[in-house]
Amino acid sequence: MNNAIAGFSKLSKEEKINWIAAEYFTNPTNAIATIKQYWNSDENLQKLHDDFIENTITNFYLPLGIAPNFLVNGTYYSVPMVIEESSVVAAASKSAKYWSTRGGFKATVLNSEKIGQVHFMYRGNVQKLEKFFAATKTKFFTATEDITKNMQKRGGGILDIELRNKTNAIENYFQLHATFETKDSMGANFINSCLEQFAKTLKAEAQNNIEFTEDEKDLQVVMSILSNYVPNCIVRAEVSCPVEELAEKKIENPLEFAQKFVQAVNIAEIEPYRAVTHNKGIMNGVDAVVLATGNDFRAVEAGVHAYASRTGTYSSLSHAKIENGIFTFWMEIPLALGTVGGLTSLHPLVKMALQILGKPSAHELMQIVAVTGLAQNFAALRSLTTTGIQEGHMKMHINNILNQFETSDEERKMIKKHFENNIISHASVVEFIENLRK
Structure with a gap:
């Protein structure tokens, strides 16, 4: 049992399943039946799902739920959510309804820059490299024109390219640090294609630079890759109302509730042990919509948690205050999302989810996702500061x-x-x- 296998990827789907069943289960027949139970009866649809990844044997289902009554910037949304955890969709729905009678959610995209880097090693005179980059910079744009022309038609493209000296951290280490606007696409393939061309141009131009020594010409590109940390791709979501309007059945004393709520957020701002769980609750809402709309929740998670640590200490993503009798609860988070390309045009349920949301632009989807995260956080904090989280x-x-x-x-x-x-x-x-x- 549990033996290694050579050439697994070359086996047919049936052969893969038979091997898994025989190798890991005492009753292979039952194992095969369970695996095939989750196949789609539509062969074309099943083939579509099989081709999403490698070595596919079956489908792994997660529930798709709907949280209605989200009033965002004056428009009502029913928000599709894919998640396995009970109470998340209910909590989001409850928050949405609660705030729909108190002015709804406000959301704003503050910026939508995305980042990619060419990491390289250069052994030589730094001033000569800086002079070389200044003289060569326009060539990076020219060399990528075939890649960027369609993106430019949609209003996107390469925004800027900087040379960054990182030798204080690693000897001889430099970067081409590039910023991009990718409009309604998440843009990973676009960015990576541009970066790989930057790397080729960098090496070729260095070889032809007569001011470089042979060692300086021989700069080494380590890798060219986008970053999932997007601190300039930020969306703000918030709710606010007079403190007295917070009253409801379980909030008989709205001022006491508001003060306790703000204290709970303050604790998450300074206590990392609490902040991690606090932010996990936000990501219950964020990830569920990101998954439903065919976006990369792992990239979003990594970027969001890096952002939560940007001051050197892991802290709450959300904030709250009472000022002049007004309760305000808000959050700013980085979200690099797309509504075209990838699974958005392939997965039937992703297309349906986007249709339910009114075929949003990437900016609109950023707002909806952020609002859902804030709603989830509000629901958790309301429970924690009133009845306790376990009751619901x-x-x-x-x-x-x-x-x-x-x-x-x-x-x-x-x-x-x-x-x-x-x-x-x-x-x-x-x-x-x-x-x-x-």
Whole structure:
């Protein structure tokens, strides 16, 4: 068991499945049946999914839910969310409805620059390199014209290229640091293609520079790659209202609630242990929409958490204040998103999600995603500072427990009735089920 295999990628899909089933399962027949149970009955659609990645054996499903009633900049949205965690969609929906009667969410894209770098080693006179770059800079733009012409037609392209001296960190290390505008595409392939051409131009021009010594001509390109840290691709989302308007059934004293809420955010601003969980709650909302719209949630996560650490200490992404009787809750986060290219034009449910959102531009999607993250954060903080986080979460989570124990409809009714007025925990639900079945 658990043997290595040569040439796995060259096996057919059926052969891959048969090998996995025989190698890792005591009942290969059941394993194969489970794998094939998640195949799509439409062969063309299944082939489309198979081609998204390599060595595909089946589909791994995640629920697609809808959080309605998001009022963003005066427009209502029903927000598609892909996530496996119970209570997230419910919390987002509850926040959306709550703020829809208090002016809704305001969102603004502050900037949309994306970044790519050519990392290279140069052993020589720094002043000569700086002079060389100044003389060569226009050639980087010229050499990439075939790559950038379509992007330029859409209003995007290369914004600027800088030479950065990083020798204080690593000996002989320099960068071409380039900024880009990619409009409605996420732009990874576009940026990387430009960077690889920059690298070729850099090496060729260095070889032809008569002022360089032979050692200086022989600069070494280490790599050319976009950055998922985009501190100048920022969207701001916020909500605000007079403190007294915060009142609702569970907020009988709105001023006390607002003050406690601000304190909770202040704690996340200075305490990294709290900030990580605080920001994870924000990303529950952000990632769910990023996934639903076919964007790269790993890139978003990496960039967002780097941004949360930009001061040298990991801190809250969101902030809150009470000023002149007005409660304000806001967040600024980096989001490099696209609404064209990649899965947006291939995955049927991604296309549907974008249709539900009204076929947004990349800027509009940035706003929707940020707002969903802020709504999620508000819901979590409201629970934490009032009833506690577990009450609502466990009410949603109970369905997972009931499914795990394959409860009947009659059992479900009895269990849910019992826990209307009793504390829900995994242990208490399991104990009740066991007693019910005795």
